[in-house]
Amino acid sequence: MQLTINGLSKTYPNGTQALKGVSLEISTGMFGLLGPNGAGKSTLMRTLATLQEADSGTAFLDGLDLLKDKKEVRKILGYLPQSFGVYPRVSAEEMLDHFATLKGIHNSRERKAIVEALLHQTNLYNDRKKMLGKFSGGMKQRFGIAQALLGNPKLIIVDEPTAGLDPAERHRFHNLLSEIGENIIVILSTHIVEDVSDLCRNMAIIHKGDVVLSGVPSDLIAQVNGKVWQTVIEPETLETLSSQVKVISTRHAAGKLRVRVFSESNPGQGFESVSPDLEDVYFLHIKTGETQPNLIAG
């Protein structure tokens, strides 16, 4: 199964150009879409999830036209939007059953079985009678995942599912997603680098509506191997420094500033080589051409 996105563009009526000719090839497994807030991730996700129109470009899942044949797309789609609400006075079980019916699962025995299974899988079984209004953020996200898994989705789109979750919750999420992501396409958008490095077979970095990089995470890291350097400086010298070298990221540490820079060769000035991680790749690509150095992940 192959999802082919070609030249997808979208400009909002207020002039914001959310997508500028995005092209991507996505095959089965987890695919991470990484980018800062406002990069165009959600626009891309919503477009693939039939909720938004593209100005131009195409998206095909094998032979299926995602932009035109919405009816068919929805039959194989599992979607978890970036933020969503729930009816506060309905129980999780009832709501899932409701969505299951709307997903076309009409056999009540099957429906009951899948709802129960999903409640178990998302560890909501004990709270299944609880009103959704009483759910915590994590429980609600798990409910969201459960509803996205109803039916037999072949394409799962989850938009920033881990935003705001504590580490344990996020961990649970990763497990759940990677298990189901074996034979189908799961597109996960996030601005958290770890989500991608932990989970995804393939990834792309999207920034200001452009795909700035795509590939296998380990390959991408390998490309900058030996070119990332780190040192600790006084905060007030940062300005001088950034005019001399390409700063990837800075981090406060005990009154000082730990700086990582990109350089083909040793920049000297007390820098020492470090082994790069995905975060370095990410910051390197989204900061190209920017002057503000204070982007901090998390």
Place this chain on the structure above:
Amino acid sequence: MFKYIFLFELKYRIKRPATYIYFAIMLLLGWGLGSLMAGGIDIATANGLTGGGKNFANSPFNLHQYLISFGQLFGTFVVAAFMGVPVYRDFQYDAHPLFFTKPITKLDYLGGRYLGSMVFAIAAMFMMGIGFYVSTLMPYVEPSKIGPFRFMSYFNPYLMSIIPYTLFSGTIFFGSVALTRNQLLIYLNAVIILVLFSFASNLANELDNDLLASIIDPSTGVAFLKETEYWTVAEKNTLVLPLSAKTGLNLLLWMSITAALAVITYIRFPFTQAFDTGKKKATTPSALPPMVSEPEIIESMQAIELPPVSQEFALNRYLAQLWMLIKREFKGILTSPIFIAIASIGVLMMITSAAFSGTISGQLFGTATLPVTYQILNLLNSNFHLFMVAIIIFYSGELIWKEREVSINELYDALPVPNWLSFASKLLSLLGIVALLLGVIMVSGIIIQAVQQYFRFEIGLYLKTLFGYRFIDYVYIAVLAFFIQTLVNNKYAGFFVVVLVYMFNSLGLGLLNVEHNMLQMYSDPGLQYSDMNGYGHFTWPYFAFKLYWGGFFIVLGLLTNLLWQRGTESNGKARIHLLRQNFTGGSWAVLIGGLVLFIGMGSYIFYNTNVLNEFTNSEQQEEESADFEKKYKKYDGIPQPKITSVKLNVDIFPKKRAFSASGTYLLINKSQVAIDSVHLNIDNNQEFSKLEFSRASEAVMIDEDFGYRIYKLSQPLMPGDSIRLNFEQKYETRGFYNSGSNTSFVYNGTFFNHGYFPSIGYDRNFELNDKEIREKHGLAERARFPSIDDTVAQKFTLISHDADWIDFEATVSTEPDQIAIVPGYLQKEWEENGRRYFHYKMDSKMVKFYSIVSARYEVKRDVWQAPDGREINLEIYYHKPHDYNLDRMMVGMKKSLEYYTQNFGPYQHRQVRILEFPRYAGFAQSFANTIPYSEAVGFIADVDEEDVDYPYYITAHELGHQWWAHQVIGGAVQGFQFLSETMSQYSALMVMEKEFGPENIQKYLKYEMDTYLRQRTAERVEELPALLSENQLYIHYNKGSVIMYALKDYIGEDSLNAAMKRYVAAVKFQEPPYTTTRDWKRYVEAVTPDSMKYVLTDMFETITLFDNQVKDASYTEENGRFKVSIAIEAKKIRDNGKGDETEIALNDYIDVAVFAREKVEGDWKDKTLYFEKQKISRSVDTLTVWVDEKPTKVGFDPYNKLIDRKPDDNTRRITVKKDN
């Protein structure tokens, strides 16, 4: 800090564009209103709104009335917007912690917000007045409608009503939103307030106590009406509403309540930061506290193995989903507190108003009708209609925005269901709610009937009316609301637009003179149920129009579905793109189906309303009348022969709503000159296959458009010579009209008259009357009525300009289960060719005024024996279940015959027949020995012992006409109706008094006096003295009753009747010139003592009013007797007919009375201790009267025999005993 908050609010408002939009709306409203009232569109509209005549558009009266009703109707929403938002705003944007942590007090915060907003709410209201003022300066207004500008005319309504109203409603809006933080309440409140207000006004109108009614009505409308009800045009144009007990106490009460509400809001408002916003927002994960980690659960996670499922996507599966969604939405609405609140208020109001009005519309003289099903349905439907519309409008918005408001919409939108599922489920669940409420109406109706001891429940009629007829409109309104909400795509703007479109459709089009029902959404030609005729012929045109609109709403529904918001695109371009994308083959089918229905039915309707029948709006009708007059006025008064005999053969076809007829007139030249040509007037809607004179003649002029023809006779008709006119004609009902229908021809209850048959010569009664309308069509001003001295007009009666007294004979046939009746006596009845024939012949002279009636009847018979031994047959032809009041009518006929025969002279016929006809008209009418009597005015009256027995009264009145109109008939000049109507009123009053006693008559006369005093204020030309009345109903009926009863009191029943009897004997069945009120007066004057002659002048020859009252009363006890002092104030006023009044000197006999209370059969009643006419010549005086018992009440003209501008202050209780 108060100042800071206050100024902050002001500054905020000044910066907001919404403020200026609201101001502009109110300005435009005022301007539009003023333009309409000042003749900006046309003078008829202006007259309709202002009361016409010399009423100025900008008179203090009109300004008060309209600024308040517009202010309440529209301004309420603006006030709601200003007053509901301020506190809500802080919560909406989560700004409240910022405010609440500042060093300000609750009073500063609430007070500043409240006053700051109130300033703008009141200012918005003032915009309306300014707009109105501007409109009066416009070049297009009718100068005669504009009076001089006076500041107080504009300002007083604000002072007395609008500002208090704004404070009151604004405080409710502010308080309820501040305390609940529910934004929906802002708009809902406005609707609820309006409905409650109209309910309060209705309730207040039901009350007998004017003061109480004025006080409890928060809109001040009742106080205004009560205070101004007897104002003349001159007063309306100059006086502003005074601060009186009624208005003052009203203000005091409602301003106190306002203050109390403000205090409650202040006390209950929680001024803390930890304050639940009340609204369930989509909680974003970041706003929630961190989760406790659960590592052991993570460890236990297994590889995912989900059970296999099969998904099915087929129509039957979608329908199953639809049903599930409908159930969910239906349950959702049903259990929402707001729905429960609106629905229960609605039901409560519906039931209480039914209970309060005793029953029902059609109340006459305070006497109710039986709660028959159609009446109950009318009442409940009209009471509940606005609630239903409000529920539809609100829930269409609520349902559409339901998912988006909790941000669950993206989950739903990505589901594999078709687009229509969501729309259909929401629409159908709302319609389910509507159906449920209609069921509630039905149950309420049955309960109301049962409580009133009426058990003829017509379940079928309930079901048919509510679910067959009413439901359709609600379906269409719902589709309209869904469409607008979808199109506008903003919930609150959506509400506003829906309300605006609804108002424009139901009110605005009418104001713009758009009358065709094909242009007013979901309208129809009207529907009127009659017990006799059911929905009858109304049914098909009604459904034809509904089908036509059905086509329209199918297309609208399709567009709604295509535009249905799915996904996150909300800008117009993208939505149009989506619309195209959604437009599939199925859409084509629906679109074409809808259009075919719309255009097909539209063409069919147009063919019916505009081709088969003529569609004329009121403007075109005027023009036609004007053209007719311009063309043929020249023939007015030329010598023409008169009809002296009418012979008819009429075949009625009730099922086809048609008749065919042949007939012969005998015409005699009663003039002094030879007549060479005869002018015929025929109904141009009928087909005349034969119009032939018994003498050779030639049609020299045939005008098909106006039905006017001139036949030249080969030999002129010499004076005294006669000629026959033979004719054959056919009336057919062709299709249906845009509005209404000809209800003379119906399936059961045909009732038509001589007007359908040819008449001779030009009839000036069809000329336009209204001065402005005549002017518009280029016609000179015309006297409303010929002067009493017009000797030409005296030669005709108003009933027929082409005949004096005729012989009459007719054979009528109808369907075999119906009985056909015309004046005369039944000679023979037979069946032939499956039809039933009746041959009637009148054996004495009668006026050319006959009715033809056919219906399925039951007959009740009785006989009355005249003193001379003659037997008079009494018959009532009635609709089967309507046997409730037959005995009252029977007794009424007997007593009337007895009184009239004794006092006015013998009855000219051998029979009286009352014929019930459907309630499409609400009158009874007297023809020779025949009285058609509407089912609405007596057959279903529910008369209690204390009530005015109006079936009896109407019977007596119509019987009176057998003397007054059918024996004595006046010339077609001023005072004509005095001789027919006033005399019949007097006759009926006397019969009633004999039967029910004077107290009952007083109850009746109270209505008559009140009606006279109120309606005289609406006079548009000139109020005339009774003897000169020009078809002015309030004079010849209402004033007539009062003054005739008083005259009888002043000169005595016996001498008055003796004079009348002599008068009848002298003028009955006279040939022209006909009698006038001058003759009548001469006979009455002859029996009036000189000392009372002034009464005749005051009551009959001038317009004289009194303002009499008891100022104070006390008594002292002396030797077991009681000396009563009565301080009176008397005022006698002459009105010149234009509302200009002058006080004139008193020298009048006026009743002075002293009463005690006594218990008669368990009830307290007045006992008269003293009752004398005293001569009063001083306007302020103290009268002394001695009585033998302890007095409790005194009266000065206590029974309102004189016309009194304030009838209520003529009696006074004595509570204080003076100690001397």
